[in-house]
Amino acid sequence: MRTLKDVEEGERVKVISVSGDRILKRRLMDMGILKGCEIEVLKAAPLGDPVELLVRGYRLTLRKKDAESVGVEPL
Amino acid sequence: MKKNIALIGNPNSGKTTLFNALTGGSQRVGNWPGVTVEKKEGKLRQARDVTVTDLPGVYSLSPYSPEEEVSRRFLVEGSADAVINVVDATNLERNLILTLQLLEMGIPVTVALNMSDVVERRGDTVDEKKLSERLGCPVIRVSALKREGLENLAATVLEQASYGTRIPKKFFKCELSKAISEISGMLEGHIGDDLLYWYSIKVMEHDPHVPEALPSPVLERALETVRRTEDSLGDDGEAIIASARYEVVDSLVRGIYQKSEKGGKSVTDRIDEVVTNRWLAIPIFAAVMFLVYYLSITSVGGYMTDWVNETVFEENVLPRTADWLAGMGVEDWLVSLIVNGIITGVGAVLGFLPQLLVLFLLLALLEDSGYMARIAFVMDRILRRFGLSGKSFIPIIVGTGCAVPGIMASRTIEDERDRKITAMTTSFMPCSAKLPVIALISGALFGGSAWIAVSVYFIGVFSILVSGVILKKIRGAFGKASPFVMELPDYHVPSARNVVLSMGDRSWHFVKKAGTIIVLASGLIWLLTSYDWSLNPVGAESSMLASIGNALSPAFSPLGWGDWRAVVGTLSGLVAKENILSTFGILFGMEAVAEDGAEIWTYMATIMSPLAGFSFLLFNMLCAPCFAAIGAMRRELGSWKETALAVGYQCAFAYVVALAVYQFGLAIQGTPSFWLIPAALLVIGTGYLFFRNPGEPEDEVPAEAA
Numbered sequence: 001m002r003t004l005k006d007v008e009e010g011e012r013v014k015v016i017s018v019s020g021d022r023i024l025k026r027r028l029m030d031m032g033i034l035k036g037c038e039i040e041v042l043k044a045a046p047l048g049d050p051v052e053l054l055v056r057g058y059r060l061t062l063r064k065k066d067a068e069s070v071g072v073e074p075l
Numbered sequence: 076m077k078k079n080i081a082l083i084g085n086p087n088s089g090k091t092t093l094f095n096a097l098t099g100g101s102q103r104v105g106n107w108p109g110v111t112v113e114k115k116e117g118k119l120r121q122a123r124d125v126t127v128t129d130l131p132g133v134y135s136l137s138p139y140s141p142e143e144e145v146s147r148r149f150l151v152e153g154s155a156d157a158v159i160n161v162v163d164a165t166n167l168e169r170n171l172i173l174t175l176q177l178l179e180m181g182i183p184v185t186v187a188l189n190m191s192d193v194v195e196r197r198g199d200t201v202d203e204k205k206l207s208e209r210l211g212c213p214v215i216r217v218s219a220l221k222r223e224g225l226e227n228l229a230a231t232v233l234e235q236a237s238y239g240t241r242i243p244k245k246f247f248k249c250e251l252s253k254a255i256s257e258i259s260g261m262l263e264g265h266i267g268d269d270l271l272y273w274y275s276i277k278v279m280e281h282d283p284h285v286p287e288a289l290p291s292p293v294l295e296r297a298l299e300t301v302r303r304t305e306d307s308l309g310d311d312g313e314a315i316i317a318s319a320r321y322e323v324v325d326s327l328v329r330g331i332y333q334k335s336e337k338g339g340k341s342v343t344d345r346i347d348e349v350v351t352n353r354w355l356a357i358p359i360f361a362a363v364m365f366l367v368y369y370l371s372i373t374s375v376g377g378y379m380t381d382w383v384n385e386t387v388f389e390e391n392v393l394p395r396t397a398d399w400l401a402g403m404g405v406e407d408w409l410v411s412l413i414v415n416g417i418i419t420g421v422g423a424v425l426g427f428l429p430q431l432l433v434l435f436l437l438l439a440l441l442e443d444s445g446y447m448a449r450i451a452f453v454m455d456r457i458l459r460r461f462g463l464s465g466k467s468f469i470p471i472i473v474g475t476g477c478a479v480p481g482i483m484a485s486r487t488i489e490d491e492r493d494r495k496i497t498a499m500t501t502s503f504m505p506c507s508a509k510l511p512v513i514a515l516i517s518g519a520l521f522g523g524s525a526w527i528a529v530s531v532y533f534i535g536v537f538s539i540l541v542s543g544v545i546l547k548k549i550r551g552a553f554g555k556a557s558p559f560v561m562e563l564p565d566y567h568v569p570s571a572r573n574v575v576l577s578m579g580d581r582s583w584h585f586v587k588k589a590g591t592i593i594v595l596a597s598g599l600i601w602l603l604t605s606y607d608w609s610l611n612p613v614g615a616e617s618s619m620l621a622s623i624g625n626a627l628s629p630a631f632s633p634l635g636w637g638d639w640r641a642v643v644g645t646l647s648g649l650v651a652k653e654n655i656l657s658t659f660g661i662l663f664g665m666e667a668v669a670e671d672g673a674e675i676w677t678y679m680a681t682i683m684s685p686l687a688g689f690s691f692l693l694f695n696m697l698c699a700p701c702f703a704a705i706g707a708m709r710r711e712l713g714s715w716k717e718t719a720l721a722v723g724y725q726c727a728f729a730y731v732v733a734l735a736v737y738q739f740g741l742a743i744q745g746t747p748s749f750w751l752i753p754a755a756l757l758v759i760g761t762g763y764l765f766f767r768n769p770g771e772p773e774d775e776v777p778a779e780a781a
Contacts (some may be wrong), residue, residue, distance in 0.1 A: 018314070023139045024558040029317035030135035031560055032169050035310075037321075046356040047456040052563060058166050059343075059563040061452050063459075066558055 004039065004053075004062070004070040012040045013072040020069030032056045033070060078125045078236045079154060083146060083177065084161030085170050086132035087445075087564035089189040093161055093219035094129045095572055097229065102129075104580045106713060110141040110491075115580075121229040125236075128155065134169070136176045138284055140557050141491055150180055151270065157183040157236035159228065161219075164191040164201050165565070167332050171210075171324045178212060180273050181241030185232040186214040192221070198335035209327050211244050220570055243272035246323040251315060254304040255279060258297045265293055279304070279312045343445075343565045350446070356453045363446070364472050371434035372476025372507070379429030388422035408612055411605060412598075420597035423651070423703060424590040427479050431582050434473060434480040438487055439577040443569035447487055452563060459559070461540045462547030463500075464493035470501045471539065475532075478502040478700050482707040483585060489561075491554030496546045498711035499721040502700035503538040505531050508652040509696055511670055515656055519676035520688040527689070531696055534732070538697055542728060545764045589706030596702035600650050615661045620646060633750040634694060634730070635687025635737040645694065651701050686744070690737040697729035731757045 007013050015037050018028055032055050033039065040054040050063045082097070084090040094102075098117025107114045115129040130149060131142035138144055149155065160177055162170040177184045188203050207214035213231045217224035247255060258275040266274045266288065277285050278297045286294060301312050308315050349355055370376065393414055400410045441447045447466065454465030466488045474481025481501040488494040505513065505528075517527035603620040607613045615621065624643035631637050631645075640662045647658040656675075660668035663678040672679075683691060699705065699722045709718040738754035741747055 022313070024560075026135075026137050026139060026313060026317070027558050027560045029314060030137060030172065031562075032172075032321065034314075034318050034321055036318075043351070045351065045452050045456060046353045047453075049456045050452060050559065052351070052452065056166075056168050058169060061559075061561050061563055063455070063559050066560065 001071045002073065004041070004051075004067040004072050005064045007039075007041045007072060009041055009043050012038060012075050014038055014075050015070055016073050017071035018069060019071070020066065024066055024069060028062075028066075028070065031060055033060075038075065039070075039072070078122075078156045078233065080119065080125055080127045080232055080236060081130055081149060081155035081158045082127055082161065083130045083150075083158055083173070084132060084187075084189075085134050085163060085166075085173060085562075087562060088132070088161045088163040088166075088170060089219040090129070090132055090161045091577075092570055092573055093159075093187060093189065093217065094127065095576055096219050096222050096225055098127050102576075102580070104584055107141075107145045110145060110713065112141050112145050114145075119229060121226065122233060125233065127159075133173065135173060138282055141554075150177070150182060151273075153269075155182060156239070157185065157232050159185050159187050159232050161187045161189050164188050164194045165197075167201065167328050168321070168324050171327060172320055174210065175246055175320050175323060178210065178244040178246070179276060181243035181269060183235035183238055184212045185228065185235055186210065186212060187217045187219075187224075187228050188214055189217055189219050191216050192218050200333045202331045205331050206327070209331075241269040245272065247316075247319050250304065250307065251279075251319050254300055257300050261293060261297045261300075262289065265289055276316060280316050281312050341565070346566050347449075347563075351449055351453060356449075360450060360453055360468075363441070363450075364468065367434070367437050367441075367469065368472055368476060371430055371437060371480060372473065376430035376433035376480075377476070379433075380426055383429060384422065384426040388418070388426070392422070393418060411612070412601070415605070416598045416601035417594065419601070420594035421590075423597060424586060424593050427477070427703060428582060428586070430477060430480050431483060431585055432578060434484060435578040435581045436574060438469070438484060439574040440569050442487060442577075443567075443573050445564045445566040448561060448563050451559075451561060455559065458543075461543035462493065462496045463539075463543050464488045464490060464497065467493065467497040470497050471504055474501040474504040474506060476507055478504070478506045478704040479585075479589070479707045481506075482704060482711055483581065485711055486581065490557050490559070492547065495554050495712055495717070496543055498708055499546065499724070500539040500542045502704050502708075502725070503542070503697055504535045505696055506652070506700075508701065511653045511672065512648075512655050512692065512695055514671035515659075515675070515679065516688045516692040518671050518673065519679035520683070520685040527692070531692065534693060535696065538728065538732070541761075541765060542724070545761070546724070548764065548767060548769045585707065585710065588710040589703065592706040592709060593703050596705075597650055600647065604647070615643075615658065621662075631694075633738070633748075633753070634690045634733045635741075636683045636691045638682040640682060641691055645691075645698070648695055649699060649702055651703075652695065655695065686737060686740040689740075690733040693736060694729045694733040697732060698726045700725070728761075731761055 001017070004013070015033060015035055017035065018025055018033060020028070037056065042052040042054055042059065044051045050061045051067060053060045053062060082090060082094050094115065094117065097119055099120050102115050102117035105114045106112065112131050117127050119125040119127050128149070130146040133143045133146050136143055136147045138147065150158070158177055160174050162174060174184065174186060188201065191201055191203070194201055203214045203216050213235070215224055215228045215231055217228055245252065255272070255275045258278050259271050262271060262274055262278070274285065274288065278294070279301055305312055305315065310318070350359055396418060397410055397414045400413060450468070451465040454468055458465055458467050467485070469487065470481045470484040473484050478501055481504070482498050485494050485497040485501065488497060513528050513531055517523055521527050600620070603623065604615050604618050605612055606619060607617055608619055608622070621639065621643055624646060625639040628637045628639045628642045631642055640659065643662060644655045644658045648655040656668050656672045659672065659675050659679070663675050665674050668674055679688065705718065705722060708721055709715065712718050712721060734750070734754045735758050738748065738751045742751055
């Protein structure tokens with residue numbers, strides 16, 4: 001399965017699953033990353049990690065390691 | 076009427092600005108019991124007998140972060156009669172997730188719809204009347220920054236606070252709603268009616284705090300319903316609830332928030348194109364760091380600190396008080412206690428204030444403008460494998476000027492464990508008070524070689540990174556790590572009021588918390604250096620401190636400097652590291668010692684070899700910092716136990732490094748001693764602590780580190 005980690009800068013995707021340990025999962029969900037929501041990857045930090053996302057109209061940043069918990073598919 | 080109002084909202088929703096506007100200057104800052112989360116209280120301007128408690132900024136009331144737990148406990152325990160929920164109108168969906176959770180609790184909620192002016196400037200509209208109808212609670216349009224709508228807000232929340240009953244709002248639909256009612260039926264009688272609905276949702280979410288509140292057979296039965304619902308909806312309970320909340324919010328805001336079709340790039344987008352740009356981000360960060368360091372340590376803050384220390388205290392307050400007391404016929408010992416013990420201690424605290432004020436002003440500007448979050452974003456990659464945050468750069472860099480503001484700067488790090496580890500390791504950097512000690516050793520034993528200073532800086536950085544890894548692997552100690560899932564807020568012009576209040580709060584907190592320990596500890600060292608064991612006033616060379624130094628000196632022989640004078644010098648460095656020089660001066664019978672200790676260079680060479688001198692220097696750079704820095708650490712770590720652990724760790728680490736350098740050095744020179752074996756074992760032990768895998772997934776060092 002493709003994860004948020006592999007999404008190119010500027011690409012928009014749809015979330016199909018959220019996994020990971022309980023705390024991370026809850027945190028992602030609280031921030032609005034849920035099955036069915038759309039995410040745009042805005043850019044990576046200058047050193048390549050973390051990444052900046054556009055989720056429900058606001059900017060969110062995640063480490064790539066954590067972005068791996070979010071399964072995505074193209075829109 | 077005496078009422079308690081809680082203020083809650085997402086981080087960056089303008090909550091602090093609203094709190095400041097509602098309470099004026101009447102606030103008290105403290106910590107929530109048991110955690111290092113800041114607690115602020117104030118009196119409502121419109122009604123002085125109403126207390127407003129500013130709960131920490133949270134996105135949710137999940138049970139996983141200290142901030143969320145603190146807020147949740149406060150609300151569940153019924154400590155608030157009503158709640159003001161600050162909602163950022165520019166980010167309605169995510170903000171309303173928290174609102175739903177508050178309404179589920181049944182506490183009377185008043186929504187303060189903040190930044191609706193920003194929404195309108197964008198050409199968008201929010202219909203707060205419709206929102207209020209759909210939520211079933213008052214929604215008041217406010218501008219915290221321009222202080223608009225505050226009277227209306229205060230009047231509404233006071234009216235709400237007078238109701239006194241909890242009526243939970245039920246938003247969930249269909250199958251989930253049925254399951255929750257079923258659970259409520261089973262919990263009835265075990266949970267008060269007020270919180271029945273809320274606890275039923277928590278059972279559905281598998282909340283870790285539920286078992287404390289329910290007898291296990293009841294919980295077991297309720298969990299059967301949960302499992303059935305999970306099977307039927309195809310997800311776990313926590314995810315079902317989270318998705319259901321977003322569905323509710325989506326339908327709530329439908330038709331309420333109208334977006335204009337203009338689109339295009341926002342101001343924040345344009346700023347970020349430069350500030351987090353692949354090539355410019357790090358140079359810009361370096362420039363900002365330089366400015367923070369320059370303004371707080373070198374120029375403005377530094378000059379004022381020197382002025383307070385030298386002109387105010389050393390040249391005026393101290394001699395004048397001494398003369399004045401002597402003139403009144405006060406006994407010598409009492410004059411000495413007052414002048415060299417108490418006033419010197421107070422002076423040490425006040426001397427740091429100018430630097431701290433400037434630093435806290437700059438930090439507040441960085442935080443309030445939104446740049447601080449970008450620092451974490453840009454620098455995260457470098458420091459996170461060492462148990463530190465991207466924001467740890469600020470404490471470490473400021474710490475090369477003075478560890479006290481450095482340690483206090485760690486306050487800006489949200490994650491508890493990152494913050495504590497940063498506070499514990501910042502003092503490994505050589506601060507300006509350690510420079511004279513470096514000059515002494517390099518001048519006396521190494522012909523003034525600049526390599527000594529350079530190597531001390533490298534070893535400082537090395538110690539921070541190694542300790543970061545070791546400390547973050549100690550399970551259960553120094554707080555929990557929380558995942559790095561961070562909002563990058565819109566940039567905005569900082570509010571002068573917020574910045575000034577934040578600067579004042581933090582500085583005052585330093586004086587109160589760190590000040591006490593500094594004054595007490597300075598007094599104790601004064602007593603130990605001025606008296607012998609029968610409390611006769613004596614010179615430092617025959618004082619209690621000297622005999623303590625003598626007793627301790629065998630412990631330092633393996634480090635190459637078992638001479639009692641070196642040990643006494645080290646102890647006196649606890650007051651301030653530059654005291655090491657003046658103590659050596661006294662012990663070698665000198666009147667005064669220059670900045671680099673040139674007078675005592677020849678004497679130093681008689682009590683230690685160059686190798687031993689280097690070991691002495693390393694120990695003094697890395698061991699327990701001065702009392703002021705220990706006081707600052709106490710403030711950030713939140714308990715004496717953790718402070719003692721931190722200082723213990725620093726001393727043990729310093730001992731291992733100094734021992735290893737001396738003993739391996741001897742071996743390389745061809746004269747190994749017996750202590751080479753313990754030294755090697757300790758190095759292996761430290762290596763184990765560094766490389767071990769504690770078996771907790773969140774704690775592993777990322778594999779790509781290699």
